[in-house]
Amino acid sequence: xxxxxxxxxxxxxxxxxxxxxxxxxxxxxxxxxxxxxxxxxxxxxxxxxxxxxxxxxxxxxxxxxxxxxxxxxxxxxxxxxxxxxxxxxxxxxxxxxxxxxxxxxxxxxxxxxxxxxxxxxxxxxxxxxxxxxxxxxxxxxxxxxxxxxxxxxxxxxxxxxxxxxxxxxxxxxxxxxxxxxxxxxxxxxxxxxxxxxxxxxxxxxxxxxxxxxxxxxxxxxxxxxxxxxxxxxxxxxxxxxxxxxxxxxxxxxxxxxxxxxxxxxxxxxxxxxxxxxxxxxxxxxxxxxxxxxxxxxxxxxxxxxxxxxxxxxxxxxxxxxxxxxxxxxxxxxxxxxxxxxxxxxxxxxxxxxxxxxxxxxxxxxxxxxxxxxxxxxxxxxxxxxxxxxxxxxxxxxxxxxxxxxxxxxxxxxxxxxxxxxxxxxxxxxxxxxxxxxxxxxxxxxxxxxxxxxxxxxxxxxxxxxxxxxxxxxxxxxxxxxxxxxxxxxxxxxxxxxxxxxxxxxxxxxxxxxxxxxxxxxxxxxxxxxxxxxxxxxxxxxxxxxxxxxxxxxxxxxxxxxxxxxxxxxxxxxxxxxxxxxxxxxxxxxxxxxxxxxxxxxxxxxxxxxxxxxxxxxxxxxxxxxxxxxxxxxxx
Amino acid sequence: xxxxxxxxxxxxxxxxxxxxxxxxxxxxxxxxxxxxxxxxxxxxxxxxxxxxxxxxxxxxxxxxxxxxxxxxxxxxxxxxxxxxxxxxxxxxxxxxxxxxxxxxxxxxxxxxxxxxxxxxxxxxxxxxxxxxxxxxxxxxxxxxxxxxxxxxxxxxxxxxxxxxxxxxxxxxx
Numbered sequence: 001x002x003x004x005x006x007x008x009x010x011x012x013x014x015x016x017x018x019x020x021x022x023x024x025x026x027x028x029x030x031x032x033x034x035x036x037x038x039x040x041x042x043x044x045x046x047x048x049x050x051x052x053x054x055x056x057x058x059x060x061x062x063x064x065x066x067x068x069x070x071x072x073x074x075x076x077x078x079x080x081x082x083x084x085x086x087x088x089x090x091x092x093x094x095x096x097x098x099x100x101x102x103x104x105x106x107x108x109x110x111x112x113x114x115x116x117x118x119x120x121x122x123x124x125x126x127x128x129x130x131x132x133x134x135x136x137x138x139x140x141x142x143x144x145x146x147x148x149x150x151x152x153x154x155x156x157x158x159x160x161x162x163x164x165x166x167x168x169x170x171x172x173x174x175x176x177x178x179x180x181x182x183x184x185x186x187x188x189x190x191x192x193x194x195x196x197x198x199x200x201x202x203x204x205x206x207x208x209x210x211x212x213x214x215x216x217x218x219x220x221x222x223x224x225x226x227x228x229x230x231x232x233x234x235x236x237x238x239x240x241x242x243x244x245x246x247x248x249x250x251x252x253x254x255x256x257x258x259x260x261x262x263x264x265x266x267x268x269x270x271x272x273x274x275x276x277x278x279x280x281x282x283x284x285x286x287x288x289x290x291x292x293x294x295x296x297x298x299x300x301x302x303x304x305x306x307x308x309x310x311x312x313x314x315x316x317x318x319x320x321x322x323x324x325x326x327x328x329x330x331x332x333x334x335x336x337x338x339x340x341x342x343x344x345x346x347x348x349x350x351x352x353x354x355x356x357x358x359x360x361x362x363x364x365x366x367x368x369x370x371x372x373x374x375x376x377x378x379x380x381x382x383x384x385x386x387x388x389x390x391x392x393x394x395x396x397x398x399x400x401x402x403x404x405x406x407x408x409x410x411x412x413x414x415x416x417x418x419x420x421x422x423x424x425x426x427x428x429x430x431x432x433x434x435x436x437x438x439x440x441x442x443x444x445x446x447x448x449x450x451x452x453x454x455x456x457x458x459x460x461x462x463x464x465x466x467x468x469x470x471x472x473x474x475x476x477x478x479x480x481x482x483x484x485x486x487x488x489x490x491x492x493x494x495x496x497x498x499x500x501x502x503x504x505x506x507x508x509x510x511x512x513x514x515x516x517x518x519x520x521x522x523x524x525x526x527x528x529x530x531x532x533x534x535x536x537x538x539x540x541x542x543x544x545x546x547x548x549x550x551x552x553x554x555x556x557x558x559x560x561x562x563x564x565x566x567x568x569x570x571x572x573x574x575x576x577x578x579x580x581x582x583x584x585x586x587x588x589x590x591x592x593x594x595x596x597x598x599x600x601x602x603x604x605x606x607x608x609x610x611x612x613x614x615x616x617x618x619x620x621x622x623x624x625x626x627x628x629x630x631x632x633x634x635x
Numbered sequence: 636x637x638x639x640x641x642x643x644x645x646x647x648x649x650x651x652x653x654x655x656x657x658x659x660x661x662x663x664x665x666x667x668x669x670x671x672x673x674x675x676x677x678x679x680x681x682x683x684x685x686x687x688x689x690x691x692x693x694x695x696x697x698x699x700x701x702x703x704x705x706x707x708x709x710x711x712x713x714x715x716x717x718x719x720x721x722x723x724x725x726x727x728x729x730x731x732x733x734x735x736x737x738x739x740x741x742x743x744x745x746x747x748x749x750x751x752x753x754x755x756x757x758x759x760x761x762x763x764x765x766x767x768x769x770x771x772x773x774x775x776x777x778x779x780x781x782x783x784x785x786x787x788x789x790x791x792x793x794x795x796x797x798x799x800x801x802x803x804x805x806x807x808x
Contacts, residue, residue, distance in 0.1 A: 571736040
């Protein structure tokens with residue numbers, strides 16, 4: 001009975017979304033005040049409905065209601081309760097509900113926090129959001145209903161949650177990512193409303209900016225957590241694989257970064273209005289495209305959900321309706337969005353323009369690389385080709401270089417023209433700091449030099465110096481100035497730290513495959529790795545072989561456990577890597593195959609600075625979150 | 636010129652959607668053609684009911700036959716089980732089971748409780764044969780003709796309707 005309550009609530013939600021998607025627009029365009037809706041109340045009601053439905057699904061998991069097919073497929077009696085909870089969004093159906101919930105959460109925040117006197121504009125944003133939520137709910141109910149039952153004879157136990165998802169980072173990685181993706185709905189709806197009413201560029205940009213920043217922050221956190229999870233859970237020690245689904249998250253991230261930079265210009269100067277509209281549409285459409293790629297089974301990847309062409313068709317329909325619809329408005333409507341501002345080559349405007357061009361071209365290149373195998377297959381009638389890491393790395397490098405160089409000087413630029421600013425003095429100062437930082441880093445790393453890492457180290461220092469020194473162009477106290485620019489400082493320094501991490505880890509990593517019996521030792525870098533013992537252990541829903549490994553260098557002697565787990569319900573194997581985290585390096589070991597008796601193969605790695613990648617991402621997320629909150633307060 | 640630039644994003648997106656659409660609509664066929672008309676892969680795995688007995692391709696001796704991928708953790712397999720029983724009771728053709736990533740004791744218990752439609756079940760704990768077959772998950776069913784070639788592959792539950800549409804015609808050949 002209880003799951004049906006959730007199902008009925010979801011249907012009620014669908015109906016209300018449909019009404020909300022039509023009535024306010026009808027009220028505006030047929031000029032009938034009678035059709036207007038109290039959108040604050042309706043949004044709250046919508047939010048309560050979807051939250052209730054989601055809670056019921058969680059409840060079904062917690063009480064092991066295996067008559068619900070989705071629960072039976074993704075949970076198990078022996079699963080610890082916190083993973084039962086997280087299993088709610090562990091597969092396609094439940095994650096869709098979470099996605100809708102996230103969209104609604106953004107909408108309710110937008111409606112209540114935006115101080116906008118133009119009710120027509122607000123109602124339109126509300127209505128467009130309702131339409132999108134309607135489409136997703138319809139999709140859920142028709143093709144992926146999480147409340148579907150197995151009756152009359154429910155199974156006694158469930159099939160268990162995918163073992164590699166039984167992990168703490170996983171419990172928060174998808175929600176963060178979904179909040180990031182779905183947050184792009186708000187800028188999209190605002191862009192469409194802005195086109196319909198030809199709203200003043202400065203005005204609508206100010207509504208859009210905080211939500212773009214916050215989505216970007218969530219996307220950053222989600223992607224970083226996913227990368228961290230892959231690092232220690234998949235057992236390969238890599239942190240980014242250019243997997244299609246990673247790219248599907250990376251592309252909207254790049255576009256959201258481009259968008260909020262462009263929105264700064266639109267809000268302050270009233271220029272780039274059309275461009276910001278186009279970017280808003282693109283950002284949202286790539287986030288939908290990502291969903292499509294993951295859930296249609298069109299690309300295979302570690303992330304692939306259930307394969308079902310019918311689902312793919314449905315999402316493609318949603319994508320086509322909203323994106324083609326908004327692009328038609330974009331192409332036929334005479335948009336009066338660009339004030340005739342003039343700016344010079346050394347202006348802030350031009351800096352943002354360059355930043356946007358680079359980010360968007362990079363995003364398109366990555367998107368192209370991701371779907372090119374499909375296009376190729378379609379053209380050549382079934383020949384397969386794969387586009388791997390080398391393509392993406394070759395593409396990324398020059399763009400990252402250009403963006404980083406730009407980022408290092410970007411904060412010195414002023415609106416219109418930066419002629420009053422003495423570049424020579426600045427560049428001189430900056431060069432000294434950059435040089436000092438490089439020496440410091442090389443001193444820490446000590447060993448040999450690689451050209452690629454040298455360039456990235458330079459770039460990281462360049463960005464960091466450019467961000468931290470910016471205040472000196474004005475005659476105010478350094479720290480109070482930095483405090484005023486806390487958000488951008490966080491974000492840009494975060495980027496510097498991330499770049500540094502990437503550069504160092506990609507050229508200074510060590511890696512070796514070892515075959516060891518208990519008692520064996522091996523010299524690796526400056527470490528002595530010893531395989532002390534191996535024993536059988538038992539978890540709640542798995543049994544495992546766990547190896548005790550010690551890493552010894554001149555100062556430290558640390559032990560770490562790496563495991564090979566066999567999950568009982570599904571029989572799947574997972575590797576739990578043993579990782580010793582230090583500020584400047586990770587010692588990483590993962591268990592391979594059992595060769596005979598107690599002899600095992602291992603993969604040992606030393607990953608210098610890898611933690612800096614996620615630290616950098618965290619700072620970027622904090623920075624954009626701070627900026628978003630500040631913008632909401634100001635609005 | 637400026638107008639042209641405004642239409643460009645639309646044109647690109649529509650093209651993209653058409654490409655994706657065309658890919659989606661022939662996805663289904665491709666999935667099935669991968670192994671069609673190939674001979675059934677070689678294997679060497681133990682029998683579900685007898686740990687010590689090693690089964691190979693030559694044990695699938697009665698042809699034509701169905702190979703059904705199943706597991707106790709697979710909900711849909713329970714749905715399809717009565718239909719497999721029906722095929723067995725009406726002696727339409729022999730069915731061989733491929734027990735996929737499962738617990739041996741549970742699987743034996745299930746067959747004892749619900750009935751065993753299979754001549755025998757191959758115990759594929761690591762999914763080795765399943766990989767050779769390109770199995771996506773359970774349930775999945777393959778039809779092997781008299782010559783030992785795979786003629787039909789069906790992903791998902793097999794029932795009366797699926798049987799008539801996809802399998803029955805090959806049985807008459």
